[in-house]
Ligand SMILES: NC(=O)c1ccc[n+]([C@@H]2O[C@H](COP(=O)([O-])OP(=O)(O)OC[C@H]3O[C@@H](n4cnc5c(N)ncnc54)[C@H](O)[C@@H]3O)[C@@H](O)[C@H]2O)c1
């Protein structure tokens with residue numbers, strides 16, 4: 001199986017995505033992109049850099065390029081303009097020029113921050129993504145959406161900025177927690193459900209190997225998920241239409257995430273959101289009972305929740321409607337026609353949304 005995907009923008013080659021089991025192919029990619037010497041600055045964070053920084057620096061130094069690094073404090077709460085400001089200061093101090101290149105080494109938080117810094121520093125410099133979580137392999141590193149949170153609003157400030165290369169080294173999975181791994185898997189399921197019924201079946205038949213992190217199976221899973229994301233972003237690079245399908249499971253998911261004050265992981269909320277959206281698809285007659293329950297049960301072996309307690313469904317609906325995606329009070333909802341085929345539906349009533357939320361609500365007081 002090939003391990004390279006090429007993302008096109010307006011039908012022209014834009015950047016490559018490599019899926020590797022180590023860093024050995026990285027320098028070749030970089031020196032092919034940049035035959036003349038450049039400065040590279042690795043932007044990483046306080047959890048990833050101590051684990052992997054030295055290895056990546058030593059690898060990159062073999063290119064003969066000057067390699068700098070800047071580390072910020074890990075965590076979504078630091079995905080802010082304040083962190084970006086400090087990166088600008090560092091780059092100015094180090095005389096970073098327009099021809100130089102940023103390298104994001106970290107999960108989605110690091111990729112989003114670095115991409116935004118690259119989009120804006122000196123009106124735009126190149127950047128390379130070296131993602132380190134399953135979520136960032138299959139989702140955030142591909143597609144060029146970058147940005148930061150602003151005053152508590154998620155991803156409120158940002159820019160589209162395509163990376164020059166995405167280098168996925170599956171070794172990074174060795175140091176992420178099981179919870180993070182499974183959280184990333186929710187996005188894999190999402191990708192399969194919206195676009196590729198055959199891949200969805202494949203996930204079901206390879207469930208055991210995926211849980212055991214079998215190297216070959218995981219590489220294939222990543223390749224196929226990234227390929228789905230590639231197809232979607234190529235069709236709609238600036239999120240006008242097709243790319244909205246990637247929000248499957250995220251409308252209710254985000255609202256639960258906010259309601260639970262981010263105590264559940266993003267993937268856990270996406271799993272709940274997928275189950276709720278699948279239920280709405282069932283209620284509206286698009287999918288069958290069997291299809292819905294198979295989707296729901298598919299999250300269980302991956303330690304992902306299919307129910308949640310201690311929520312107030314009506315408050316979740318309110319949060320959902322105040323989300324930036326609710327235009328004129330109408331929520332665009334991504335539903336399923338069948339596993340592997342999603343569509344945007346503008347006709348989902350509040351009552352139907354509440355039914356979806358209730359489908360994942362495990363009310364511990366219900367039998368009192
Ligand atoms: N740009 C996009 O298109 C896009 C898409 C989806 C999500 N996102 C963004 O991505 C972010 C979530 O990404 P994430 O789940 O990767 O979060 P993250 O970057 O916060 O990483 C999760 C946790 O794992 C740690 N970590 C990362 N890699 C590790 C490794 N190899 N070993 C040990 N620990 C490691 C991090 O320090 C952090 O504590 C959110 O901010 C979200 O908005 C962006």
Ligand SMILES: [Zn+2]
Pocket residue numbers: 139187250266270
């Ligand atoms: Zn997501």
